[in-house]
Amino acid sequence: MGKKILAVYFSQSGQTRAIVESFLRPVVADGNEVEYLEIKTVHQFPFPWSVPVFLIQFLSRSILSPQPCNPGKPGLKNMTW
Numbered sequence: 001m002g003k004k005i006l007a008v009y010f011s012q013s014g015q016t017r018a019i020v021e022s023f024l025r026p027v028v029a030d031g032n033e034v035e036y037l038e039i040k041t042v043h044q045f046p047f048p049w050s051v052p053v054f055l056i057q058f059l060s061r062s063i064l065s066p067q068p069c070n071p072g073k074p075g076l077k078n079m080t081w
Contacts, residue, residue: 001031002031002032002033003033004032004033004035005024005027005032005033005034005035006034006035006037007020007024007034007037008037009037009038009039010038010039010040011038012045012047013047021036039069040069040070041069041070042068042069043068
């Protein structure tokens with residue numbers, strides 16, 4: 001019986017999931033189970049960012065507070081990892 005693996009990632013452009021899946025392909029081929037959890041911010045930013053929006057968000061988030069995130073998948077807390 002394989003292991004259960006939780007792959008947590010963030011993607012603004014939508015490309016990160018494909019990279020994570022490619023990276024974990026050998027792990028899945030060995031019989032392990034992978035669950036993917038995408039971290040999503042409450043406020044969705046357009047991609048690509050304009051320079052002014054990027055600078056404002058980058059500076060305000062690094063100095064003040066992080067961008068709030070949506071809760072994860074329902075039932076994820078009940079999983080045994």
